[in-house]
Amino acid sequence: MLELKDVHTYYGNIHALKGISLKVNDGEIVTLIGSNGAGKSTTLRTIQGLNKPRSGSIVLDGVELHKLPAHEIATLGVAQSPEGRMIFPRMTVMENLEMGAYVRKDLTSFKDDIEHVFSLFPRLKERITQKGGTLSGGEQQMLAMGRALMAKPKILLLDEPSMGLAPLLVELIFDIIKKLNEEGTTILLVEQNALMALSIAHRGYVLQTGEIILSDSAKNLKNDEMVQKSYLGVE
Amino acid sequence: METTRKKFNWRRFAIASLVLYIVFLIGPVVGLDIPVVYAAIKANPLQLVQFLIIGISNGAIIAIIALGYTMVYGIIELINFAHGDVYMIGVFTSLTVLSLTGTLESKDPVKIVFGLILALIVSVVFCAVLNATIERLAYRRLRNAPRLAPLISAIGMSFIIENIGLMWAAQAWLVPSFGTTGGASQKVFPDMLGILFTSLGWDVNLLASSGIALRLTIKDVIVIVLAVALMTGLYLFVQRTRLGKAMRATAQNRDAAKMLGIDIDWVITATFLIGGGLAGAAGLMAGLYNNTAWWFMGFRAGLQSFTAAVLGGIGNITGGMLGGFLIGLLASFSDGYLNARWTNALVFATLVLILLFRPTGLLGEQTGQKA
Numbered sequence: 393m394l395e396l397k398d399v400h401t402y403y404g405n406i407h408a409l410k411g412i413s414l415k416v417n418d419g420e421i422v423t424l425i426g427s428n429g430a431g432k433s434t435t436l437r438t439i440q441g442l443n444k445p446r447s448g449s450i451v452l453d454g455v456e457l458h459k460l461p462a463h464e465i466a467t468l469g470v471a472q473s474p475e476g477r478m479i480f481p482r483m484t485v486m487e488n489l490e491m492g493a494y495v496r497k498d499l500t501s502f503k504d505d506i507e508h509v510f511s512l513f514p515r516l517k518e519r520i521t522q523k524g525g526t527l528s529g530g531e532q533q534m535l536a537m538g539r540a541l542m543a544k545p546k547i548l549l550l551d552e553p554s555m556g557l558a559p560l561l562v563e564l565i566f567d568i569i570k571k572l573n574e575e576g577t578t579i580l581l582v583e584q585n586a587l588m589a590l591s592i593a594h595r596g597y598v599l600q601t602g603e604i605i606l607s608d609s610a611k612n613l614k615n616d617e618m619v620q621k622s623y624l625g626v627e
Numbered sequence: 628m629e630t631t632r633k634k635f636n637w638r639r640f641a642i643a644s645l646v647l648y649i650v651f652l653i654g655p656v657v658g659l660d661i662p663v664v665y666a667a668i669k670a671n672p673l674q675l676v677q678f679l680i681i682g683i684s685n686g687a688i689i690a691i692i693a694l695g696y697t698m699v700y701g702i703i704e705l706i707n708f709a710h711g712d713v714y715m716i717g718v719f720t721s722l723t724v725l726s727l728t729g730t731l732e733s734k735d736p737v738k739i740v741f742g743l744i745l746a747l748i749v750s751v752v753f754c755a756v757l758n759a760t761i762e763r764l765a766y767r768r769l770r771n772a773p774r775l776a777p778l779i780s781a782i783g784m785s786f787i788i789e790n791i792g793l794m795w796a797a798q799a800w801l802v803p804s805f806g807t808t809g810g811a812s813q814k815v816f817p818d819m820l821g822i823l824f825t826s827l828g829w830d831v832n833l834l835a836s837s838g839i840a841l842r843l844t845i846k847d848v849i850v851i852v853l854a855v856a857l858m859t860g861l862y863l864f865v866q867r868t869r870l871g872k873a874m875r876a877t878a879q880n881r882d883a884a885k886m887l888g889i890d891i892d893w894v895i896t897a898t899f900l901i902g903g904g905l906a907g908a909a910g911l912m913a914g915l916y917n918n919t920a921w922w923f924m925g926f927r928a929g930l931q932s933f934t935a936a937v938l939g940g941i942g943n944i945t946g947g948m949l950g951g952f953l954i955g956l957l958a959s960f961s962d963g964y965l966n967a968r969w970t971n972a973l974v975f976a977t978l979v980l981i982l983l984f985r986p987t988g989l990l991g992e993q994t995g996q997k998a
């Protein structure tokens with residue numbers, strides 16, 4: 393469904409992605425793990441069109457994303473819960489969710505979709521008229537994810553969705569991700585919590601300073617000695 | 628207890644003292660004499676109400692122009708220095724339309740009304756397109772450049788448009804002369820509303836028959852009603868419509884807006900179109916109200932509206948409206964009780980004081996962005 397081939401992305405002179413190739417098949421959860429600064433967020437930003445690759449190709453269902461501006465990529469069904477949450481601080485929770493549905497032509501099921509988001513995150517329903525900027529960090533994280541879901545994306549990019557959440561909520565988020573996937577959403581997941589990520593993902597890629605050093609099924613990665621040492625904290 | 632007391636801010640104290648010193652000690656020498664002003668108000672309190680009316684009317688126009696500054700700043704954090712000059716072009720466009728359609732010579736109310744409506748439409752459209760063109764030519768390529776670059780580009784645009792205004796004013800077939808006003812390049816903008824209502828047999832001063840020694844003219848009412856209608860329309864547009872929401876989203880987080888499918892370039896163009904259109908409407912309103920047109924009028928209007936936008940909280944639309952009325956009142960009282968020469972200085976001093984003591988303005992930044 394989504395395929396990156398030899399993608400190079402720069403921030404000025406900083407060579408952040410040094411030839412990333414990866415693939416996400418229809419219906420999969422694929423996870424990207426790697427330490428700080430490895431280029432995980434940059435990969436998601438590049439897919440989304442917020443950063444333009446200097447070379448390489450990104451293809452979604454036969455469409456070359458790297459040639460399109462970010463807003464057109466969104467209309468093709470790519471949505472993201474980004475690093476730093478990026479919610480709109482002076483818009484209400486409701487307005488933030490409405491903005492999530494901006495790309496959709498068909499809004500007949502809008503009310504049901506909002507209710508669906510509220511059923512996943514009841515906390516958001518309690519805060520419906522509150523301004524995004526006044527939410528707690530964890531609530532903002534839920535809002536960012538709810539907003540991405542409102543687009544009804546073909547592929548959902550999640551950048552550390554458990555960031556700043558209490559342990560109980562982290563489990564809940566992973567349950568939600570799994571459920572969304574079972575409902576048919578393809579997911580590319582970036583997580584600090586590599587153990588959790590690998591336990592729900594089908595496949596994974598290990599990223600190090602802008603390069604993919606390993607890719608395998610989630611199960612094999614979990615048992616890989618190097619992965620255990622570097623990312624799972626196993627001695 | 629002592630230790631929890633806030634440290635005394637000497638720098639601010641010194642600046643405030645300096646301002647007070649200028650106002651009370653140097654002021655009287657050049658005409659800013661508080662006791663004299665006080666005596667004038669006491670002798671004729673009705674005059675105060677008169678200046679209030681003038682202030683509100685001019686404030687309404689300033690508010691409309693201020694919206695253009697504040698919307699553009701809100702979305703791309705650029706002070707569009709050419710905005711005041713776009714308004715000046717609005718004055719000339721209106722005058723030219725009124726002239727070419729023969730409205731200026733007409734005594735026929737129907738013809739005058741049609742002429743005015745046409746002038747409004749043409750001025751709004753022309754200024755909207757002009758403003759969006761300025762963005763396209765002078766700012767778009769510099770969107771990711773250091774802040775100073777588009778600012779300098781904006782000042783350059785301002786000079787260019789002022790000179791276009793100067794040339795425009797010199798074309799007698801576009802801008803006819805009616806007697807002379809202050810300078811050679813200063814033209815009279817005929818009092819079409821006065822002519823219109825006189826031809827209908829109305830008294831232009833609505834309070835004429837009441838015996839109160841005040842002038843509340845039809846011009847005041849029309850300017851205020853039109854301004855309030857435009858502001859309400861804009862407010863609803865920004866709050867309710869799809870494009871309005873996209874504009875707010877873009878202003879609050881541009882990357883997030885892109886990510887959700889908002890075409891940033893179009894949103895920015897739309898912002899300039901709306902800001903320019905409002906300046907065009909303000910141009911016609913100001914021409915009809917103040918009855919002058921000259922190429923440099925965008926400077927004073929620009930200074931006042933920009934200050935109004937900052938006073939209200941730059942980027943905040945409601946703040947821009949509030950600031951507009953406040954600056955209109957300040958300018959009117961300064962013109963009336965002090966001297967018109969003082970007005971620009973006072974407005975500029977206000978700007979400096981806000982930037983020093985409350986850079987977020989009256990209504991700015993009510994809810995900050997959390998981590």
Ligand SMILES: Nc1ncnc2c1ncn2[C@@H]1O[C@H](COP(=O)(O)OP(=O)(O)OP(=O)(O)O)[C@@H](O)[C@H]1O
Pocket residue numbers: 403406408426427428429430431432433434435475
């Ligand atoms: N805006 C930027 N300007 C310059 N360099 C950047 C920028 N954003 C990221 N980088 C650099 O690009 C590299 C990859 O960063 P990225 O944010 O993709 O890492 P990450 O894997 O998401 O890390 P983390 O786990 O800390 O979120 C880093 O070396 C980082 O310093």
Ligand SMILES: [Mg+2]
Pocket residue numbers: 432433434475551
């Ligand atoms: Mg990251």
